[in-house]
Amino acid sequence: MALTVSIVQLAISVIAFPIFLLHFLGLWDRTCKKLFPYFMEQVTKSYNREMSAKKQELFSNLQDFAGSSGKVTLMEIGCGTGANFKFYPPGCRITCVDPNPNFEKFLIKSIAENQHLQFERFIVAPGEDMPQIADNSMDVVVCTLVLCSVEQQEKFIKEMYRVLRPGGAFYFMEHVAAEPSSWNFFWQQALKPTWQLMFDGCDLTRETWKALERGSFSKLNLQHLQAPLSWKIIRPHIVGYATK
Incomplete structure (x- = not known):
């Protein structure tokens, strides 16, 4: 089976040769960063059309983690x-973090379309290293379709855990590796x-649930499911939240 996989990988790489060549020449990453937000x-x-019900269910108890002000600092x-903005409860105070600065103009558009939220700031940083965010300062941290591309998942989870207040929650919705x-x-x-x-x-083959299970959470609510998506390759998902 491993040999067959390697042969098919090679065939696909030959078809995609121009992209690999651009990457080798150092031109692809810059282009990808600019084009990726449009994609x-x-x-x-x-x-969101296909996963709307799942997202509504996932975020249905966000308000339970509101701070003393009654608003969720997220x-x-x-x-x-800003794919998740419309699913957040009114009054949420939103801090946005992304390593790609080219998302900012799309984010501003989404904020304008979601007036029920209170936008705080946009920070350009990787999730593994966010010194701009204070310890124990967030009621809720969210990431969806992100952990598949994080280089160091466990470092990411530790950093996210650091910024969560005690009793706060980390919400996730991620595609993962299928059954072997x-x-x-x-x-x-x-x-x-x-x-x-x-x-x-x-990375299509990430077993992200294992990194979450190794985290220091007091409680982990994690569900495996086959998402109702058109792209079968990313249907295997994990969904849930963990509390600090």
Whole structure:
């Protein structure tokens, strides 16, 4: 099976040769960073249509973690185009973090369309290193479709844990590796090198639930599911929240 995967990987890489060449020449990453927000803007619309019910269910108890002011102080890491804003309760104070500065103009547009939220600031930083955010300062941290592209998941989770106040919650919705014996997993492996290059580091074979289980959370509510998505390759998902 491993040999077959390698052969198919090679065939796909040959087809995608121009992208690999641009990457080798140092031109692809810069181009990808600029174009990726436009791609994600369209993906977000499709993903939210298909996952709306799941997102509403996931974020239904966000208000339970509000601070003494009655408002939720929320930080979204890998905020992208603001895909989750419409699912947050009124009055949420939002801090947005993303390593790609090219998302900012899309984020401003989303903020304008979601007047029920109180926007605080946009910070350009990787989730693994956020010195601008104080310890124990957030009621809630959210990331969706982000942990697939994080280089150091456990460092990311430790940093997120640091900024959460005691009793605060981390919400997640992530695509993950399929069952090892499935055809879906075969294609995840076969597509992995090209997919990572095309989609800004996204790894189709991440077993993200293991990193979350190793975290220091007092409680972890985690569900595996097959998401109702058109793209079968990313249907395996984990969804839930963890409390500090």
